[in-house]
Amino acid sequence: MSADEQLTPHALTHLTRGTQVALITLLVGALCLVLEPLVPWLVIWPAEWVLPATDWVGAGLKWFLEGIKPVARLFSELMRYPMNWANAALGATPWPIVIGLVTALGWYIGGLPMAALGFLGLSFVLSSGYWPQSMNTLALVAVSVPLALILGGAIGILANEVPRVKSVVQAVLDVMQTVPTFAYLTPLLLLFGFGPVVGLIASAIYAAPPMARNVMLGLERVEPEIKEAAIMSGGTRFQQLFQVEIPSATTQIMIGVNQCLMAALSMVIIAAVIGGFNDIGWEVLLTMRKAQFGEALLAGMVIVVFAVIIDRMSGALATERKRHDRRVVWALVAFGVVFTALFWSSLPNASEFTLMDPVAGAVDSGLTAFTQANGPWLDALKNNSMFYVLLPLRIGLDQAVLPFTWGFAWTPAMSYGLFAAGAVIAALMAWRGHATGGLMVLIGIGMLETGIANLPWPFVLSGTAALGWVAGGRKLALMSVILLSTILVSGLWERALLSLYLSGAAVFACAVVGGAIGLLSAVSETAWKIVRPICDMLQTIPLFVFLIPVLMVFQIGEFSAFLAICAYAVVPMIRYTRHGLVNTPDEMMEAAISSGATEWQILRDIRAPYAAPTILLGLNQTILYAFAMLVIAALIGTTGLGQSIYLALGQADVGLGISAGAAMAILALIADRMVQGFAEERRQALGL
Amino acid sequence: MTEANTPAIACRKLWQVFGDGAEKALTDALARSGNDADKAADLLRDAGMIPAVQDANFEVHDGELFVIMGLSGSGKSTLIRCISQLLSGTGGEIRIDGEDVRGASKKRLTALRRQKLGMVFQHFGLFPHMTVTENVAYPLRVQGISRAERTERAREVISLVGLEGREDSFPRQLSGGQRQRVGIARSLAVNPDIWFLDEPFSALDPLIRRQLQDEFLNIQATLKKSIVFITHDIAEALKLADRIAIMRDGKIVQIGTPTEIVLHPVDDYVREFSKDVAKGQHAIVSSVMREGETQFGPDDPGLQTGMTLDAALAKCMNLYEPVPVRDSSGEVVGIVHPSDLAAALQVDEA
Incomplete structure (x- = not known):
């Protein structure tokens, strides 16, 4: 590109596609800014042009939901039975037996480490005094997971057997995973009424897609010759599938089971928001609302312990082939039973354990002391981040720079100065052959000046179209514009921009920080040894729990939400960056070394370009994670679509809930497709 | 090579074309080219189709070891998959013992595979979750034969391929050569008349390959199956074959005995192959x-x-x-x- 432009600096026709679209976008943006005083509708979509789409969606859905309500209620009644059984079984079983069973299971699956994990984990739960609530949560998981496994497995097998259904199923799974979890709680609430059944069904719906995906993937990846051998052995299709293909895909399917379990647990806890069930998620929410952070943290820890036990045990089930001595299993169970029988009369009630209460109290008072002692410092961190970074990003320098915060007022002259400086930089870059980069700098300055929440809609649409076109051609550009336009005309535009701003800021922060940590982990084995378990932990913790610590230190507000999103979304960026950088083929490395390249040169010239597609995929995951967390973060005070979804849940407003959820899914989908488009392009360029 | 009345396998004008609407495209191409195979193939390629097997005509006689040889991408694996009906074929006719298998129902094909056909794969195609015995007995299991009976038969074939003592191992615990022995045993479990081998020894290292070739010839000397054997190795083809078909870009360019192939190659392509062979x-x-x-x-x-x-x-x-x-x-x-x-x-x- 650069060589081309240096040769013919004046020929517009020779500009690359990227430069062309960047130029167009810049012109559209500039035009909007200039014309703003004359035609204000260019910047803000007028309220009278908004179609009452949310109302239509609401009315249509209500009509539909009312139609199937009897069936749903019947189903809800039916589900009550297994749920009550599970509840009764887990609630009534004396705790020594439950601990014995889990420890025995751990031993059978993974030997001593797993048994210890089960024993210590459940002992912690017991001592926390949250045993009954935990068992209630576990009961929900125990019923929803089989539902999700059957549903997901059936979908996966169906997609495998009927190729025509496959692309449809894939699209539906994409949507199911991008639509935020809260969004479908609202219609479910309407269908099934208040109560734990909603959480149960929501978690089954949420947990089915990973199972379906892994079943599909596993069956697809069975070696063709194994499938052919099954055919040539004279098996019927049924025999081929159940005797050969599914058993051959066991590992992948067990990974699906693991993901299904984790998703179900996460959702069961999120569903506690609608209340009505004395489970551990509700406990966290309650204590958080009462600002009893010690208790909230303790309950959160209980959730984390369950997540870790479930994750590690089902993970071991997927990867380890070895099973351990059954005699120990029976001994452990027997010990639990005997223990119960011996101490039956004096067995303390599980809810009466208060060993951890002093800890919770200590955390509470310690926290108070900490925030008091470090108050100025923490406030400064929070305020500086808000006033100097987040706020300008959101509403632009022209509104964010105030005498009260920055010490001076923003004047139009400063705007001109800023643009002039940008123009100089752009011109310099263009002169050096980086015309696209120069244009991007100008666009960036314009966005900073205006603020993401105040961006003129023609600029957003043309910018999206431009990115889409570069990333994936006409089709992607067209799709992005059409989808964004539906948000525009449905009146959710402002909120969508707010969501875009917060997730954008978080993704940017994650990209920088996660990229740096990933790089460090790639370079230093020691760093990776420290980072890796932290990443593992962060990925195991259910979304909800991220809110507790940030809330404890920084109270309710956008900054806390920002931190929670970052903490959750940074992990894929770290992992993929490291993975991409570490997995450079040995031959390429050897060739570089024998060419005499230094470590740094190898990193810059060989590893980084080779890792680019992988890192882009990491960015893609980070974006999706950020959107997922954005909705949860609405609980602690964000504006935007997440808040709308949360409000809709409170008011049982199906139209708003689903529309805002769909808008969120649209944003995620567009971002996802674009980044994947770029990654694909890089992969092809590298011939991978 | 006794000339029987009905050949074990007969292919007439067999085509396998990949692409959307291949069947219609083939009919059109043949009509437009006046049934000239080469022209039809060109027409198909121009239309974006892949004519992987073009107008294959040959017979395999009872007890004959018929080798199909060609480089990768020449269509030999596609051809054997047509004959074994893992691919259905786009045009032409395949008869096994006189029976038209291209027109056969799914049920009939399953029955044929249970009685008559056995197949060995290049990368073994072993079921990873089954032991050696279970792998070998699987073709019997799908027929509903009792465990005792099928295990006994499996042990017979396992000893035929020299794997006694490894009956309860899993495929992952075996070496490449041992794995292919399992593959061979499994394909022989139902005592098929017709035996397909798709590059069975290509994934093995040279010493093991030669050893297995010799054992294979010994087995064939006693069993006298009708065999279609795929290979890309001319030395292997010459060593094993009764007759060889040489394929290039989807076409069979020459069929003949090893001697004919070596001494009278029809064109430069075949000559290239036999160049390195000590005639x-x-x-x-x-x-x-x-x-x-x-x-x-x-x-x-x-x-x-x-x-x-x-x-x-x-x-x-x-x-x-x-x-x-x-x-x-x-x-x-x-x-x-x-x-x-x-x-x-x-x-x-x-």
């Missing part, structure tokens, strides 16, 4: 013998029809006059000029 080891005296002639000189070095050219030449080093050739019963059936022997070995330099 004297693969061609036999009968290929240069003048049959029926009885005018020979005073010397009788004792040539026989089945002798390789190398061996014959060694015996005729200093002879310049025709010598007699005898068949296995000792009867003189023709003569050989020693100069013909030498000329045959230099055919590609000419």
Whole structure:
């Protein structure tokens, strides 16, 4: 590109596609800014042009939901039975037996480490005094997971057997995973009424897609010759599938089971928001609302312990082939039973354990002391981040720079100065052959000046179209514009921009920080040894729990939400960056070394370009994670679509809930497709 | 090679075309080209289709070891998958023991596979979750044969391939050579009449490969199956085959005995293959013998029809006059000029 432009600096026709679209976008943006005083509708979509789409969606859905309500209620009644059984079984079983069973299971699956994990984990739960609530949560998981496994497995097998259904199923799974979890709680609430059944069904719906995906993937990846051998052995299709293909895909399917379990647990806890069930998620929410952070943290820890036990045990089930001595299993169970029988009369009630209460109290008072002692410092961190970074990003320098915060007022002259400086930089870059980069700098300055929440809609649409076109051609550009336009005309535009701003800021922060940590982990084995378990932990913790610590230190507000999103979304960026950088083929490395390249040169010239597609995929995951967390973060005070979804849940407003959820899914989908488009392009360029 | 009335396998004008609407495209292409296979293939390629097998015509006789040889991408794996009906074929006819299998129902195909067909795969295709015995017994299991009965049969075949003692191992615990023995045993479990082998030894290292080739020949000597054997290795083809079909870009360019392939290649492509082969080891005296002639000189070095050219030449080093050739019963059936022997070995330099 650069060589081309240096040769013919004046020929517009020779500009690359990227430069062309960047130029167009810049012109559209500039035009909007200039014309703003004359035609204000260019910047803000007028309220009278908004179609009452949310109302239509609401009315249509209500009509539909009312139609199937009897069936749903019947189903809800039916589900009550297994749920009550599970509840009764887990609630009534004396705790020594439950601990014995889990420890025995751990031993059978993974030997001593797993048994210890089960024993210590459940002992912690017991001592926390949250045993009954935990068992209630576990009961929900125990019923929803089989539902999700059957549903997901059936979908996966169906997609495998009927190729025509496959692309449809894939699209539906994409949507199911991008639509935020809260969004479908609202219609479910309407269908099934208040109560734990909603959480149960929501978690089954949420947990089915990973199972379906892994079943599909596993069956697809069975070696063709194994499938052919099954055919040539004279098996019927049924025999081929159940005797050969599914058993051959066991590992992948067990990974699906693991993901299904984790998703179900996460959702069961999120569903506690609608209340009505004395489970551990509700406990966290309650204590958080009462600002009893010690208790909230303790309950959160209980959730984390369950997540870790479930994750590690089902993970071991997927990867380890070895099973351990059954005699120990029976001994452990027997010990639990005997223990119960011996101490039956004096067995303390599980809810009466208060060993951890002093800890919770200590955390509470310690926290108070900490925030008091470090108050100025923490406030400064929070305020500086808000006033100097987040706020300008959101509403632009022209509104964010105030005498009260920055010490001076923003004047139009400063705007001109800023643009002039940008123009100089752009011109310099263009002169050096980086015309696209120069244009991007100008666009960036314009966005900073205006603020993401105040961006003129023609600029957003043309910018999206431009990115889409570069990333994936006409089709992607067209799709992005059409989808964004539906948000525009449905009146959710402002909120969508707010969501875009917060997730954008978080993704940017994650990209920088996660990229740096990933790089460090790639370079230093020691760093990776420290980072890796932290990443593992962060990925195991259910979304909800991220809110507790940030809330404890920084109270309710956008900054806390920002931190929670970052903490959750940074992990894929770290992992993929490291993975991409570490997995450079040995031959390429050897060739570089024998060419005499230094470590740094190898990193810059060989590893980084080779890792680019992988890192882009990491960015893609980070974006999706950020959107997922954005909705949860609405609980602690964000504006935007997440808040709308949360409000809709409170008011049982199906139209708003689903529309805002769909808008969120649209944003995620567009971002996802674009980044994947770029990654694909890089992969092809590298011939991978 | 006894000429039976119905061949074990017969392919007539067999095509396998990949692409959307392949069947119609093939009919159109054949109509437009006036049934000229080459032109039709070109038309199909122009339309963005892939004619992987073009107009294949051959027969495999009872008990014959028929090798299909070609480079990767020549369509040989596609062809064997058409015959075994893992691919259905786009046009033409496949008959197994006279029965048209392209038109057969799914049920009939399953039945055929349970009774008549066995297949060995290049990368073994073993079921990872089953032990050796379970793998081998699987074709019997799908038929509902009792565990005791199928295990017993499995043990028979396992000992036939020399894997006693490994019955309860899982595929992951075996070496490559052992895995392919399991593959072979499994394909023989139902005692099929027709045996498909898709590059069975290509994934093995050379020593193991030779060992398995020899054992394979021994097994075939006792079992006398009708075999379609795929390979990309000319040496393997020449060593094993009764007849060889050479494929190139989806077309069968020559079918013949090893001697014919080595001594009379139809074009440069086939000649390229046989270039590196020591012809004297693969061609036999009968290929240069003048049959029926009885005018020979005073010397009788004792040539026989089945002798390789190398061996014959060694015996005729200093002879310049025709010598007699005898068949296995000792009867003189023709003569050989020693100069013909030498000329045959230099055919590609000419």
